[in-house]
Amino acid sequence: MNLEFPKQARADAVNSIKKYFEENMSEPIGDLAAGLLLDFFVEDIGPVIYNRAIADAQARMERYVSDVSGELFAEEFQYWQRMAAKRKKNR
Secondary structure (H helix, E strand, C coil): CCCCCCHHHHHHHHHHHHHHHHHHCCCCCCHHHHHHHHHHHHHHHHHHHHHHHHHHHHHHHHHHHHCHHHHHCCCCCCHHHHHHHHHHHHC
16 A cells, blocks of 8 residues: 655644654654654554555445435335325315
């Protein structure tokens, strides 16, 4: 899997990693190191997150598709019944 970040998203991610290190670690991290850490996470851990997202999306789509006939079913040949009901209502 080759995930490419848009330029601004990558810059934001690097800044987020740097801020995390500033607030939670004893040593700060520079742009290069933060970028390399981001690349590692994307390459090594990214597929786990990606695969989970795909599985979740697939499960959701299967729920919708499995009940398509129930959700979208239309009664057939209802014109005359509707017309009779309208006539009764108008009396």
